[in-house]
Amino acid sequence: MIGSSRTPSGRPGPTSANPDLALAYAADDGSFAVYNDYSSGHETIRPGSEAEGSRDVVATWRRTSDAWRVRPAAPVEAVEGYGVFTFPYGPISMGVPESGRFDVRTYGERILALSPVAGYKSRRILSSVCGQTVSDAALRIERLAGNFSAAHVAAFLSAAESATGASVARGELWVRALAQELQRIYNHIHVIARVAEAASQNVGTAQAHALAEEMLRVQGSVFGHRWLFGALLTSGPRRRLDPAERRALGGTLKRHAEAFERLWELFLGSRTFVDRIQSTCVVAPSVARDWGAVGPTLRACGIAWDDRLRVPTSPYTDLFLDLPQESSGDALARLLVRAHEVRASFLLIEQLLDRWPVTPEALEAPPSSLASSRGLGRVESPSGDLVYDVTVSRDRVVSIGMRSASQANFPVFALGLRDGVFTDFHFAWESFGLVFAEVDG
C-alpha cells in the first residue's frame, strides 16, 4: 500500500506522509479542494465530513454554471481602473492543445490575475466507474489522462488492492515501476520540447520532440501500446519481457539517455533559451507549500518531496534514487528538475532491468470482501503526487475519489503568473506540465 495507513475500523487513518504540505481531496462528482493542514499529513477527507470542517480551505475547484473554476478561499485582491478588463483565453486555442479556459485580468500586457476554468472536457469518469468491476473501471481510469495513464492505473489498482487486501506479485510491481518510469521520461522530455517551442528554439524543439517520439516507440515495443493502455492490466496487449528483450531494451534506453544528455547540454548552452525562462513565473517556497503544490513544481522550490523517496514501496525500496532539488522556483528550475528526473529514471530502469524478478510469483487471487472496504493508493506521477481513494465491495467500485497533480498545481500556476506579462504565459504553462484532462476527470 502506498502512503497510507488503516485504522482497525478499516477506514484510512492519518498518514505521516508529509506534515508540512497542504492536502487535497477530489470528490466523486469531481469537485476538489486544497486544504491547509499541518497536523495530520495527507489524509484524504470527504467533503462535508467533520474533518473537512476543521481545516482551512485554501482553494477549491467548484462547478459553476458552465465549467469548473479554481477559487481561492481568500479572494485575491481585485484590481479595477481605467482600461482594466478580463478576457477569456480558450476553451479552444492552439497555444493550449487541450480544451480549457483562462480568464485573464489585464490592462494590456501585464497579467493582473489569472483564473483557470476547467470542465470543458469533463467525461464524468469517476462517477461513471462506480458499480463497475475493478478491471473494467481500470479501462476508463487509464484513459483519464492518457499521458499519465501508468500513474493513474497504478494508484487506482494500489487503492483497490489495499481495500480488498489483495497481495501483488513482486514481478507485477516491477512492471508497474518500469511503465511509470518510461512514461515519466517521455513526459519530461515532452515538456522540455514544449517550452523550447514556446521559445522558438526550432532546431532544439524538433530534436526534443523526436526523442520524445522515440520514447513512445519504446513504450509501444515493450507493452504493445504507445500510451501504455493495458500495460498494467493482466489483460493488456503485451507484457512479457524475456532476457533478450531486457538486454535490447537496456541498449536502446542507453542510447536515448546519451542523446538526452547531448540535447540538454545544447539547451543549457543557448543563452537566449535560458534567459527567457529564468525568472519566469516564479513560485515562492511558501506559496508552493501553502497551496499544496506537488511534483517538479514543488521540488523546483527547494522542497524535497517525492513519493518514491518519502513513502517508498517495492521496488523503489530496493533501488538507488537521487533527486537533486532546485531553489529558484522559476520555469528554468522546473526544467532543471525535470532533466534531473529524466537521468534518475533512466538509472532506475537500468536497475530494474538488472534485477528483474526471474520467477515472478503468481498473482494471489484477491479475497472477496463481503463488506465495503476503503483503501488509498498513491504514486509519484510525472507531474507529482497522485492519490486515489477507493471503496470496493465484491470486486466492484462503490465510491472513488482522486487528487491529481494537475488539480494541486493549477492554483500555484495561476498565482505564479500574476504580475507576469502575457508573453510569459506559454513558458509558464508548459513548464508546469499541467493537464486539463486530469482536472476534469
Added chain:
Amino acid sequence: MPTWIGQAVRNGIVTTRYPEVPASESEIPPTGRPPVPTQGPNSLRAGVSLCPVGAISERAVDQGKCIRCARCLPGGFEFLGPVEAAVLTRSALAAEESPGALSRPIPPLAPLSRSLHVFLVDAGSCNACNLEVLALTNPLYDSQRLGIFFTNSPRHADVLLVVGVPTDEMVEPLRRAYDALPAPKAVVAVGVCAISGGAFAGIEGLHDSLDQLLPVDVYVPGCPPAPVNVLDGLLRATGRGRRT
C-alpha cells in the same frame, strides 16, 4: 563543443518514408492495427462476451468502437488489420467484410486533393489523441513534406480535426469552430472516442458520436490512432492514401 548543426548531422535523416513505403514495426505498435478474428465465426462468438465495449458481434468487429484493450486476444483475435484503416462512412467501420473493406481505394473529397490546412479541436479527449496528432509535426513524421499543415485559426483551415468524446460543454465551441472554417471544408474524426464514445460510451453528458453534431467526412479508428494512422486519414481526405 557540441552544436545544434553537429547534432543534426549526427542524427541524420530520421523522417519516415510513409506512405511511399509501408509503416515500419517501430512506427506502428500492435495496437495500431485493428484486431481481426483468426478463427472466423468461432472467434467472433467468443469475442462477444470478452469485449468490454460491445465492439464484437457474431457477424463482425465494429472498429469504430474497439478500444484495442486486447481482451479479445484469448478468444482468437490478433492485431493484424491494416494500418490504413480510415474510412469515409461510419457503417464501413462495422462492415461484415471488415477490415478488408477498410483499405479499399477512396476518392478524394473534392476539392481537397492537394495540401491541407488542419485545425485541431479537443472535444473531450484524454490527451493521447491530441499528442498523437501533434506528433505529425515532429521530424519523424514531418507532415509538411506531404502538404499537411496545422493552423492556429479555423479561418485558415480546410479540415476540422476532432479528437475526444464530445462533452456537453464543448458542443457550442465545436460548432463555432466548424462554422468559422471557410468552405469547402471537411471534418475528420480521430479516435474511437470521437467516433462512438469509445470507453466512455453511454455516460450522461457525453455525445457518443461526433457525427450527431457535425457532418463527418473521414473516420480514423484507434485508441488512440498512431501518427501513421492519422496521416492515413488525412491523406485519404485528399485521395492520396496508401493502398494495402
